[in-house]
Amino acid sequence: MNTTPYDRFADVYDRMGADEFSIKMTEYCLKIFRRFKIRPETGLDVCCGTGSAIKCFVEKGIAMSGLDGSASMLAVAARKLKGQRVTLYQRPLPRFRLYEFASARKTRRFDLVTCFFDSLNYLKNERELKTAFKSVYHHLNRAGWFIFDMNTPxxxxxxxxxxxxxxxxxxxxxxxxxxxxxxxxxxxxxxxxxxxxxxxxxxxxxxxxxxAYDNRIIMKALRDSGFRIMGFYRCFSFEKPRRGTYRICGIGKRPE
Ligand SMILES: C[S@@+](CC[C@H](N)C(=O)[O-])C[C@H]1O[C@@H](n2cnc3c(N)ncnc32)[C@H](O)[C@@H]1O
The missing domain is CATH 2.20.25.110 (S-adenosyl-L-methionine-dependent methyltransferases)
Incomplete structure (x- = not known):
């Protein structure tokens, strides 16, 4: 069952070119990795949709998993990622928990968590945004990184x-x-x-x-969830957001 509005849209998502955005985000992430000397071995793409970002990261040697609320989007992702060692989870945001296969008590943690293409804008209020950030934080290794984009007001x-x-x-x-x-x-x-x-x-x-949320609200929610804010940019650049910026990219780090 889908817990998001992405039901029939899933079948045509890539055909409409909607997958191009996350591919562009992965290229931007590679620049972020170089700038901050990030070398992730494991990653989780939250709201992974049809799995295009996962595919790009896997090609770069990162062992990826994905999570989304839509069974239809995940079905497309599963087809795209067939033959890759990728685990896909159907979970709704804001609060999610993933466990190691062997133990229902051992939380799965990653070096990198990403969330692309305004997926976080689907959260209904500040409380949900903070809950989602806390869930991400919970699944990061120490010194792990969170990279996301959001539409602005x-x-x-x-x-x-x-x-x-x-x-x-x-x-x-x-x-x-x-x-x-x-x-x-x-x-x-x-x-x-x-x-x-x-x-x-x-x-x-x-x-x-x-x-959409004002930048200070997003930053406060990140800090309140435990993150150190390492970057907050006009998306696809390393410049500060301006008045009228349409999309921001936030980079948070779980302290050592
Ligand atoms: C615009 S798509 C982005 C998909 C992918 N990240 C990309 O860049 O192509 C938004 C995705 O967020 C998922 N989503 C939206 N709200 C969600 C929620 N509350 N819980 C889990 N997934 C959600 C949708 O199912 C959809 O796959």
Whole structure:
């Protein structure tokens, strides 16, 4: 059963090019690794979706696992990662616990945890955000790293607010109709998909709700969860976020 709105969308996610984002994030992560001299041997991609980031990290020699709330997204990831030694978990955020196979009491810990493509914006409030950060922290080895990106309130307001996006291919047509709610800094996206099946077009709809948080709230939640903040950037750069930045990248470290 899916615990996120990614149900039918899963089948067309990669075909729509949505997987390109996490591939770009893994390239950015390699720069982050060099800058901070990070050499992870094990990693967990939280909200791994269709598993594209996992595939890239595995190719770099990192023993990866993945977690997502959507059984449909994980099914696509499992196909993509067939033959790789990758464990996929279906777990809902904000609170999650993963254990070693051999012992239900021994927590699995990793050198690196990642969470890409505004997945954390699906958390409903600050309390959930902090709970998710705490769960990540709990699964990191000492001196382990957490790298994530999030949409900012500016992105919700300007990129999402009142906008309609369409995307067309020969056999797939999508419409995204967005609404912004300033009071909660959240946005609702009504997604409609038309997919050609033989001579007929099949329609399905999904509703996605994302919420954005001011940078100081994200940083406080990180610190309150135990992290040392090692970087907080305009995503894909090593510069500070500006007013109007659409996406941030946060880098937290579990102290030694
Ligand atoms: C935009 S997709 C990103 C997927 C992948 N990280 C990528 O970069 O392509 C968001 C993912 O977060 C997952 N997700 C959203 N809310 C979640 C929650 N509360 N618990 C677990 N997974 C969640 C969705 O199922 C989906 O796979």
């Amino acid at each position: 500016a992105a919700m307001k300007i990129l999402w607010g009142g906008q309609i996006f369409t995307k067309a291919a020969d056999d797939l047509y999508t419409v995204w109709k967005n609404e912004y709610f300033p009071k909660t800094k959240s946005a609702t996206c009504h997604a409609t998909f038309f997919r050609k099946k033989g001579k007929l077009w099949e329609r399905f709809d999904e509703v996605h709700v994302e919420r």
